[in-house]
Amino acid sequence: MAKKKQVTMSDVAQRAGVSRTTASFVLNDVTTANIPEETRQRVLQAAQELNYMRNVAALTLATGKTMLIALIVRQTSEATSVNIFTGEFIRGVLGVIEPEDYHLVIHAAGPNQLESTYGKLARIRRVDGLLITLPLLDDPEMIELYEEHIPVVLHGTLTGGIIPSVDIDNEQAAYQAVRHLVELGHRRIGHISNAPFSYASSSHRFKGYRRALDEAGIPYQNQLVLEGDFISASGYLPMQKLLDLPQPPTAVFVSSDIIALGAIAAIRERGYRIPEDISMIGFNDYFFSQHLNPPLTTIRVPAFELGRHAAQLILDLIAGKEQENTQILLPTELIVRGSAVKRQ
Amino acid sequence: MAKKKQVTMSDVAQRAGVSRTTASFVLNDVTTANIPEETRQRVLQAAQELNYMRNVAALTLATGKTMLIALIVRQTSEATSVNIFTGEFIRGVLGVIEPEDYHLVIHAAGPNQLESTYGKLARIRRVDGLLITLPLLDDPEMIELYEEHIPVVLHGTLTGGIIPSVDIDNEQAAYQAVRHLVELGHRRIGHISNAPFSYASSSHRFKGYRRALDEAGIPYQNQLVLEGDFISASGYLPMQKLLDLPQPPTAVFVSSDIIALGAIAAIRERGYRIPEDISMIGFNDYFFSQHLNPPLTTIRVPAFELGRHAAQLILDLIAGKEQENTQILLPTELIVRGSAVKRQ
DNA sequence: CTGAAAGCGCTTACAG
DNA sequence: CTGAAAGCGCTTACAG
Numbered sequence: 001m002a003k004k005k006q007v008t009m010s011d012v013a014q015r016a017g018v019s020r021t022t023a024s025f026v027l028n029d030v031t032t033a034n035i036p037e038e039t040r041q042r043v044l045q046a047a048q049e050l051n052y053m054r055n056v057a058a059l060t061l062a063t064g065k066t067m068l069i070a071l072i073v074r075q076t077s078e079a080t081s082v083n084i085f086t087g088e089f090i091r092g093v094l095g096v097i098e099p100e101d102y103h104l105v106i107h108a109a110g111p112n113q114l115e116s117t118y119g120k121l122a123r124i125r126r127v128d129g130l131l132i133t134l135p136l137l138d139d140p141e142m143i144e145l146y147e148e149h150i151p152v153v154l155h156g157t158l159t160g161g162i163i164p165s166v167d168i169d170n171e172q173a174a175y176q177a178v179r180h181l182v183e184l185g186h187r188r189i190g191h192i193s194n195a196p197f198s199y200a201s202s203s204h205r206f207k208g209y210r211r212a213l214d215e216a217g218i219p220y221q222n223q224l225v226l227e228g229d230f231i232s233a234s235g236y237l238p239m240q241k242l243l244d245l246p247q248p249p250t251a252v253f254v255s256s257d258i259i260a261l262g263a264i265a266a267i268r269e270r271g272y273r274i275p276e277d278i279s280m281i282g283f284n285d286y287f288f289s290q291h292l293n294p295p296l297t298t299i300r301v302p303a304f305e306l307g308r309h310a311a312q313l314i315l316d317l318i319a320g321k322e323q324e325n326t327q328i329l330l331p332t333e334l335i336v337r338g339s340a341v342k343r344q
Numbered sequence: 345m346a347k348k349k350q351v352t353m354s355d356v357a358q359r360a361g362v363s364r365t366t367a368s369f370v371l372n373d374v375t376t377a378n379i380p381e382e383t384r385q386r387v388l389q390a391a392q393e394l395n396y397m398r399n400v401a402a403l404t405l406a407t408g409k410t411m412l413i414a415l416i417v418r419q420t421s422e423a424t425s426v427n428i429f430t431g432e433f434i435r436g437v438l439g440v441i442e443p444e445d446y447h448l449v450i451h452a453a454g455p456n457q458l459e460s461t462y463g464k465l466a467r468i469r470r471v472d473g474l475l476i477t478l479p480l481l482d483d484p485e486m487i488e489l490y491e492e493h494i495p496v497v498l499h500g501t502l503t504g505g506i507i508p509s510v511d512i513d514n515e516q517a518a519y520q521a522v523r524h525l526v527e528l529g530h531r532r533i534g535h536i537s538n539a540p541f542s543y544a545s546s547s548h549r550f551k552g553y554r555r556a557l558d559e560a561g562i563p564y565q566n567q568l569v570l571e572g573d574f575i576s577a578s579g580y581l582p583m584q585k586l587l588d589l590p591q592p593p594t595a596v597f598v599s600s601d602i603i604a605l606g607a608i609a610a611i612r613e614r615g616y617r618i619p620e621d622i623s624m625i626g627f628n629d630y631f632f633s634q635h636l637n638p639p640l641t642t643i644r645v646p647a648f649e650l651g652r653h654a655a656q657l658i659l660d661l662i663a664g665k666e667q668e669n670t671q672i673l674l675p676t677e678l679i680v681r682g683s684a685v686k687r688q
Numbered sequence: 689c690t691g692a693a694a695g696c697g698c699t700t701a702c703a704g
Numbered sequence: 705c706t707g708a709a710a711g712c713g714c715t716t717a718c719a720g
Contacts, residue, residue: 008697019707024699034705053468057410058697060401061712068449087427094452103469105412105447108438124397125447232635261635268637288632291576291605293612352713363691368715378689402713405696 007050016046023047027054060126069097069314070105070127072118074134084286085303086133089155092307093131100315102128122150129314131155151317153310157200157327164317164326166310170201173299173332174208174255177281180297180334181251182216185343186279189213190224190242190249192235192263194256194283197227205255205283224249228259235262243270250343251279257289257298264292279340294338302330351394360390367391371398404470413441413658414449414471416462418478428630429647430477433499436651437475444659446472466494473658475499495661497654501544501671508661508670510654514545517643517676518552518599521625524641524678525595526560529687530623533557534568534586534593536579536607538600538627541571549599549627568593572603579606587614594687595623601633601642608636623684638682646674 013023018039025033026043035043046052060066071093073086094104107121119141122130129151132142146152146163154165181189191209193202206225213220223245226238235254242249243266254260260282267278274280274294282289282298289296309328316323357367362383369377370387379387390396404410415437417430438448451465463485466474473495476486490496490507498509525533535553537546550569557564567589570582579598586593587610598604604626611622618624618638626633626642633640653672660667 006697010697020698021700021707022705025706028699030700036705039705053464055405055697056469057401057404058712059699061399061405061697061714062699064712066401071450083427083431087430090450091452094450098451101468103449103451103465105449106415106434106438107442107447108435120397121447124445125400232631258631261632265635265637286632287576287602288605288630291609293609293637350713354713364714365691365716366689369690372715374716380689383689399713402696403715405698405713406715408696 006055007052008055009052011050012043012047012052015050016043018043027052064126066126066128067102068105068125068127069093069102069311070107070118070121070125070130072121072130072132073106073108074132085284085301088303089133089307089310092304092309093311094307096308096311097315102315119145128318129153131310131314151314153314153317155306155310157204161327164313164323166306166313166328166330167201168301168306168332169329170204171208171211173283173301174205174253175212176208176332176334177253177255177283177299178209178212179215180336181253181279181281181340182212182218184251184279184340186249186251187216187218187343188221188224188247188249188251189218190226190252192226192228192238192242192252192254192259194228194259195230202227202255209253228254228256230256230258232258232262235259235264236266239263239266240270243267243272249278251281251340253281253283255283257282257284257286257296260289260296260298261292275339275341276344279343281340285335290337292339297337297340298335300333300335302332305330350399351396352399353396355394356387356391356396359394360387362387371396408470410470410472411446412449412469412471413437413446413655414451414462414465414469414474416465416474416476417450417452418476429628429645432647433477433651433654436648436653437655438651440652440655441659446659463489472662473497475654475658495658497658497661499650499654501548505671508657508667510650510657510672510674511545512645512650512676513673514548515552515555517627517645518549518597519556520552520676520678521597521599521627521643522553522556523559524680525597525623525625525684526556526562528595528623528684530593530595531560531562531687532565532568532591532593532595533562534570534596536570536572536582536586536596536598536603538572538603539574546571546599553597572598572600574600574602576602576606579603579608580610583607583610584614587611587616593622595625595684597625597627599627601626601628601630601640604633604640604642605636619683619685620688623687625684629679634681636683641681641684642679644677644679646676649674 009023010020013020023043026035026040027047056067097104107118109118122145131153133155152163154163157165157167178189193206195202197203197206210220226241228234228238242252254263260280267274272278282296285298285300289298353367354364357364367387370379370384400411451462453462466489475497477499486496496507498507501509501511522533537550539546541547541550554564570585572578572582586596598607604624611618616622626640629642629644633642
C-alpha cells in the first residue's frame with residue numbers, strides 16, 4: 001500500500017519562494033490579500049508543476065467544511081420504481097455540485113423511521129448539506145437538523161413549507177392530464193392515485209383531478225376515485241373495482257406509470273381494450289411507458305432538472321446566500337401517445 | 345449558522361479522568377493497549393453521556409483513512425436502464441459498508457473517457473477504495489489507480505482479469521436461457537445482444553448461446569445473430585431483420601429486457617404474436633418485465649447481491665486481507681413466464 | 689497500563 | 705503585501 005507521498009501546500013510555497021500563508025491565499029483566491037499578479041502566477045505555476053491537490057481532510061479540520069453533500073433516499077417497498085427517478089435526479093445534482101468541488105454521499109434510509117438515522121451521517125460525517133428525497137410527512141429527524149441550522153433541501157412538498165424544497169407542480173400536472181381527457185370528450189373519468197392520499201403528492205394530484213372536473217362542470221363521484229400504493233400490483237384491484245361499476249368510466253387517470261401497469265393488466269383480463277374501450281393517462285413517463293401497447297399517454301416529470309435545482313438551492317443555502325424563493329415548483333409536460341383517445 | 349460546539353475526544357477524556365491517548369485507545373478498541381475493563385467502561389460511559397461523535401476529518405488527517413468508498417458509474421446513453429440496476433447495486437453496497445462506518449460517494453463518469461476524471465476524485469477526496477461499474481474495455485485511468493495500489497473493484501469482467509471484480513456468469517446465464525428454448529422444442533433460435541460484441545457481457549452471452557446450440561447439435565447460423573446497443577430502439581431493426589429471413593426463427597433470445605421492448609414492438613407491428621408465433625426470452629428481469637403482455641420469461645440478475653459482494657471485496661482489500669478469489673462470479677436464475685412456450 | 693508530545697495539512701487572525 | 709504561529713481533532717510512537 002505504498003502510496004506516493006503527498007504534495008502539500010508547503011511544497012508549493014517552497015517552490016514558489018513564498019510562505020504557506022501566501023500560497024494558501026492565492027490557491028484560495030482570497031482577493032482581500034491583494035497578492036500581486038506576479039506572485040500569484042508563481043504560486044499557481046508551482047502548484048501545477050507539482051500537480052498539487054489540496055487535502056480535503058485538512059481543509060475540513062481547519063474550516064469545518066467537508067465539501068460533501070448527502071443524499072438521503074427513503075426507500076419504499078418498490079425500490080426499483082424509485083431508482084429510475086433517483087438516477088436522473090442524481091445526475092442533475094452531480095452536474096451542479098461537482099464543478100464546485102462538492103461530492104455526493106448517498107445514504108438509504110429505510111422506510112420506517114426507527115431503523116436508520118441519517119442524523120448520524122450528518123453529524124459524524126459533518127456533511128455541509130442534506131438533500132432528502134421522499135420525506136416522510138412527519139420526520140422528527142429532519143426537523144431537528146433544520147433547527148440545528150444544517151442546510152436541508154427536500155424533494156417533495158411538506159405541508160407547512162418552512163423547509164426549502166423542490167418539487168413538481170403536482171396539482172397542475174394532474175389538471176393537465178384530466179383536462180386532456182375532458183377535451184377528448186370523456187365525462188366519466190376514473191382516478192387511481194400513486195400513493196395513499198396522506199402523501200402530499202397524491203393529494204395534490206387529486207386536487208388537480210377535481211379542478212379539471214369542476215372546470216368542465218362534471219360532478220365529482222367518489223366511487224370513481226381509488227387509492228394506489230406505489231407498486232404495480234396496487235393498480236390491479238382498484239381498476240377491477242372501476243370496471244365493476246354499473247357505469248364504468250370511459251377513461252382513467254392513473255397517477256403513476258408503475259401502477260398503470262397493474263391497471264392495464266386488470267383491463268386486459270376483463271377483455272377490454274385500451275384505448276378503444278378505456279382511455280388511460282399515466283404519470284412519470286418512465287422509459288418503458290412509450291414501449292407499452294399502446295404507448296402510454298402520460299405526464300413527464302423533469303427528474304434531472306429537479307436534481308439541478310435542488311443542488312443549486314443547497315449550494316446557495318450553504319453559502320449563506322439570501323433566498324427569495326426556497327419552495328421551487330417545476331412544471332411538467334403532457335406527453336400525448338396512444339393510450340388516450342376521443343371518447344367513442 | 346451557529347452550529348453546536350463539537351464534543352471532542354478531549355472532553356471525553358477529561359470527563360472520564362484519563363488522557364486523550366487512553367480515550368483514543370478505548371474508543372478505537374486498541375487491544376494491545378490492554379486497558380483495564382474499569383477504565384474502559386468509564387471512557388465509554390463518558391462518551392455516551394456526552395454523545396461523542398468522532399470527527400472523521402481529524403481521523404483522516406491523522407491516519408490517511410477517509411472511510412469513504414467511491415462508486416463510479418459510467419453512464420451510457422440510456423441512463424435509465426442503468427439506474428434500475430445501479431439502484432439495487434447501491435443498496436447492496438450500503439448494506440455492507442455502512443455498518444463498518446464507511447460512506448459511499450457517487451460519481452458519474454461520462455461515457456467518453458476524455459471528459460470526466462475519477463482519478464481526481466480518488467486523489468483529491470482520497471477515498472479508501474473505488475467501485476467501478478460498467479468499466480470500459482480499456483480504461484487507462486483505472487489501470488493507473490490500480491497500479492498506485494488504490495483498492496479497486498469493478499462490476500463487470502475485463503479480459504486479463506488482474507483487477508478484482510464481481511459479475512454474473514454471463515455465459516452460463518445465456519446458456520440457461522437458450523437451453524430452455526431448446527427444451528421447448530425450438531431449433532431455429534435467434535439472438536439479439538444487449539450491446540456490441542466488443543463488450544465482455546455481450547460476447548460472453550453469445551458464447552453461452554452457442555454452447556447451448558452446440559450441445560443440442562443445432563448448427564450455428566450467423567444470420568440469426570444480431571447486435572443490440574443498450575437502448576430499446578436498438579432491438580427494433582434487428583428483430584425486423586430476423587422476421588424478414590426466408591425462415592424466421594421460432595424463438596429469440598434477446599439478452600436485455602430493455603432491448604426486448606423494441607423487439608416486441610417489431611414483432612407486433614408485423615402482426616406476429618408472442619408466444620404463439622415467436623417465443624422470447626429476455627435478460628435482467630427488470631420490474632416491468634413481469635407486467636408485459638405476455639409476461640416476459642427472462643434471466644434474473646442479482647444486482648443487490650452483486651453490490652454486497654463488491655462491497656465486501658473492497659473492504660477486504662482496504663483492510664489488506666489476503667484474497668483467495670478476487671474474481672467473483674454470481675449465478676443467475678431463469679424466470680419462466682409466458683413469453684416462451686413449446687414450439688407449435 | 690497511561691500520559692506528554694509530535695505530527696497530519698490546512699486556514700486565518702495578527703503583526704509587521 | 706507577506707510571514708510566523710496557533711489551532712482544527714485526532715493518532716501513535718515513545719517514555720515511564
